[in-house]
Amino acid sequence: MYRYILKRLLMLIPVLLGVAFLIFAIMDVAAGDPVYSVAGADATPEQIEVLREKMGLNGSLIERYIRYIGNLLRGDLGTSYISKLDVMKVYLQRLPNTLKLATLTMIVAVGMAIPLGITAAVHQNSIRDTTSMVLALIGLSMPNFWLGLLLILFFSLRLGWFPTGGSEGFRSIVLPAITVGTSLAALLTRTTRSSMLDVLRQDYLRTARAKGVSERNVIQKHALRNALIPIITIFGVQFSNVLGGSVLAETVFAWPGVGRLVVDAIDQRDIPTVTGALVMTTMLVTIVNLLVDLVYAFVDPRIKAQYTK
Amino acid sequence: MTNQEANEIILNIRNLKVRYETQDGIVKAVNGVDLTLRKKRTLGLVGETGAGKTTTALAIMRLVPNPPGVVECDKLEIGGQDILSLPEHKLEHVRGNDVSMIFQDPMTALNPVFTVGDQIAESLEIHEHLSVKDAKERAGDMLELVGIPRERANEYPHQFSGGMKQRVVIAIALACNPQLLLADEPTTALDVTIQAQVLELMNELKEKYDTSMIMITHDLGCVAEVCDEVAVMYAGRIVEEGTLEDVFNRTMHPYTEGLFNSLPNIKDRKAKLKPIKGLMPDPTNLPVGCSFAPRCNYATDACLIAQPQLRSISQTHRIACTAYDNPEFHIERRIL
Ligand SMILES: Nc1ncnc2c1ncn2[C@@H]1O[C@H](COP(=O)(O)OP(=O)(O)OP(=O)(O)O)[C@@H](O)[C@H]1O
Numbered sequence: 001m002y003r004y005i006l007k008r009l010l011m012l013i014p015v016l017l018g019v020a021f022l023i024f025a026i027m028d029v030a031a032g033d034p035v036y037s038v039a040g041a042d043a044t045p046e047q048i049e050v051l052r053e054k055m056g057l058n059g060s061l062i063e064r065y066i067r068y069i070g071n072l073l074r075g076d077l078g079t080s081y082i083s084k085l086d087v088m089k090v091y092l093q094r095l096p097n098t099l100k101l102a103t104l105t106m107i108v109a110v111g112m113a114i115p116l117g118i119t120a121a122v123h124q125n126s127i128r129d130t131t132s133m134v135l136a137l138i139g140l141s142m143p144n145f146w147l148g149l150l151l152i153l154f155f156s157l158r159l160g161w162f163p164t165g166g167s168e169g170f171r172s173i174v175l176p177a178i179t180v181g182t183s184l185a186a187l188l189t190r191t192t193r194s195s196m197l198d199v200l201r202q203d204y205l206r207t208a209r210a211k212g213v214s215e216r217n218v219i220q221k222h223a224l225r226n227a228l229i230p231i232i233t234i235f236g237v238q239f240s241n242v243l244g245g246s247v248l249a250e251t252v253f254a255w256p257g258v259g260r261l262v263v264d265a266i267d268q269r270d271i272p273t274v275t276g277a278l279v280m281t282t283m284l285v286t287i288v289n290l291l292v293d294l295v296y297a298f299v300d301p302r303i304k305a306q307y308t309k
Numbered sequence: 310m311t312n313q314e315a316n317e318i319i320l321n322i323r324n325l326k327v328r329y330e331t332q333d334g335i336v337k338a339v340n341g342v343d344l345t346l347r348k349k350r351t352l353g354l355v356g357e358t359g360a361g362k363t364t365t366a367l368a369i370m371r372l373v374p375n376p377p378g379v380v381e382c383d384k385l386e387i388g389g390q391d392i393l394s395l396p397e398h399k400l401e402h403v404r405g406n407d408v409s410m411i412f413q414d415p416m417t418a419l420n421p422v423f424t425v426g427d428q429i430a431e432s433l434e435i436h437e438h439l440s441v442k443d444a445k446e447r448a449g450d451m452l453e454l455v456g457i458p459r460e461r462a463n464e465y466p467h468q469f470s471g472g473m474k475q476r477v478v479i480a481i482a483l484a485c486n487p488q489l490l491l492a493d494e495p496t497t498a499l500d501v502t503i504q505a506q507v508l509e510l511m512n513e514l515k516e517k518y519d520t521s522m523i524m525i526t527h528d529l530g531c532v533a534e535v536c537d538e539v540a541v542m543y544a545g546r547i548v549e550e551g552t553l554e555d556v557f558n559r560t561m562h563p564y565t566e567g568l569f570n571s572l573p574n575i576k577d578r579k580a581k582l583k584p585i586k587g588l589m590p591d592p593t594n595l596p597v598g599c600s601f602a603p604r605c606n607y608a609t610d611a612c613l614i615a616q617p618q619l620r621s622i623s624q625t626h627r628i629a630c631t632a633y634d635n636p637e638f639h640i641e642r643r644i645l
């Protein structure tokens with residue numbers, strides 16, 4: 001098992017290098033030469049060359065890439081063209097906000113999806129099943145920003161329970177988490193339901209009932225544990241997505257997370273910030289993927305056996 | 310042992326009916342079965358595939374899945390306790406404790422994500438309120454009892470062979486010393502050498518713990534080996550029942566005869582097998598008369614009119630066959 005983890009960690013290195021190169025190359029092609037816009041219209045060619053060197057933009061793509069990776073290893077993502085601030089510092093400032101929102105979002109999503117999905121599966125084709133599935137469909141088709149606005153209208157403006165936006169502690173995070181969590185819960189509910197339906201047919205649940213296990217434990221202990229793998233897969237994908245920032249929710253609720261950082265930076269052609277934030281997000285996502293794979297092994301001994309082989 | 314104890318009735322079923330209401334129609338799986346089983350006795354429930362054997366056992370456990378299954382029954386008592394009127398939470402005390410079931414397919418009967426030790430320990434934790442540690446200890450004992458080293462308690466089902474899984478399933482069923490054990494084809498999934506071992510094991514355990522047992526099988530050899538009594542089931546009804554000698558040596562029902570004639574005869578290997586012609590009737594659409602009549606060599610018009618009722622031939626032997634209305638009637642059972 002430890003060897004497997006070590007192997008996976010080592011495999012992270014080429015993956016990260018590759019992804020960093022892709023981001024780097026795409027930004028290079030897409031953004032054009034930023035030196036001119038920074039230098040201004042009436043700069044002389046000499047001034048431009050000096051500036052290019054200062055901005056670290058001299059040399060070929062490969063040369064610049066290698067330089068970038070070298071700096072990255074020292075924790076240096078360069079400085080923003082616009083704010084002249086250290087990109088790593090700015091990213092790390094935003095990251096906790098995104099982590100908090102992502103975590104609470106997933107708690108909301110799982111908290112809604114698992115009970116709904118289980119109920120739907122256990123009472124297949126009943127009114128409870130239909131209700132759950134209609135709820136899931138609504139959650140899936142409702143635009144995020146719209147639900148966000150509705151929640152603000154009702155809970156912030158009408159009832160005044162939560163702030164309309166900003167980052168004033170826990171109360172600010174509730175509405176954005178519900179907004180994003182609801183939309184994620186939809187897919188997660190459907191996954192839970194179909195996975196549970198598969199498991200509910202299995203003979204070993206009958207064995208459990210024949211032992212005298214209560215119906216509640218048959219579902220929550222024997223069935224759910226077997227139904228978890230697809231649920232964890234979807235959970236991992238969704239968690240990775242929200243780690244990159246939930247741009248719409250962050251915009252609607254003026255939540256200073258990584259998503260808005262990237263979007264604003266793209267607007268301003270602030271290449272170091274965009275590249276830096278994307279590379280860091282990639283790193284986080286690969287780590288989440290590794291964790292998901294480890295959770296698989298924890299949930300299902302057959303997968304663990306494959307890892308240790 | 311007093312005489313009264315010997316006659317203690319463990320299982321008493323009257324007029325059990327089970328139907329599955331599916332989209333393709335109503336499957337009449339069990340159609341009025343009566344069974345009585347005394348302490349320490351083993352009843353063989355035989356019949357071809359689809360006869361309703363598993364469904365009968367599930368009904369005794371009150372585990373027929375609903376939907377689609379619907380159970381109707383006049384009386385269902387285990388060890389004198391009325392099982393029909395028990396609410397679900399009381400049934401949980403009965404299952405695994407008073408009555409256990411060994412399931413047909415060991416490959417799918419175990420939960421893949423729990424260790425075999427935990428799966429055996431679970432019923433001990435539920436019924437005997439043992440601590441996790443004590444239950445684990447006892448689970449180890451149970452494993453040894455069925456011939457598996459106790460160290461393997463921490464392994465998962467996928468690390469076990471089919472025969473070992475079947476032993477684990479048996480260990481689970483026996484963990485709390487049930488009065489009644491329902492063994493649903495406990496050996497069909499196993500190869501012949503393992504089959505013999507498992508049968509012997511079950512015989513031993515039955516002796517040791519005074520368990521009464523219903524052995525479901527279509528293997529007549531297995532019946533001869535372990536059963537005291539036999540009930541032959543056809544299309545959800547019992548057509549012949551009696552002691553092992555009654556059914557094997559004094560066979561009366563044409564269907565039972567057919568079952569024996571389908572067996573290869575070692576003494577006369579050139580003799581052609583005489584399988585029963587045709588198929589069991591569609592359980593969604595059973596005939597009005599005797600369900601076996603369409604396949605029966607002796608059938609007369611009288612057989613098509615009404616369902617034959619079980620009648621007593623002797624103290625122990627009962628059959629359901631209209632042909633015996635004629636006192637001259639007899640079957641030409643080949644002597645094995
Ligand atoms: N869950 C179910 N839904 C619908 N029909 C069912 C269900 N379970 C069993 N049946 C039907 O009920 C009838 C009796 O099935 P049962 O499993 O009791 O037979 P069996 O005697 O155990 O056969 P086998 O020897 O193959 O195990 C069959 O026609 C079967 O198709």
Ligand SMILES: [Mg+2]
Binds near residue numbers: 363364493
């Ligand atoms: Mg069966």
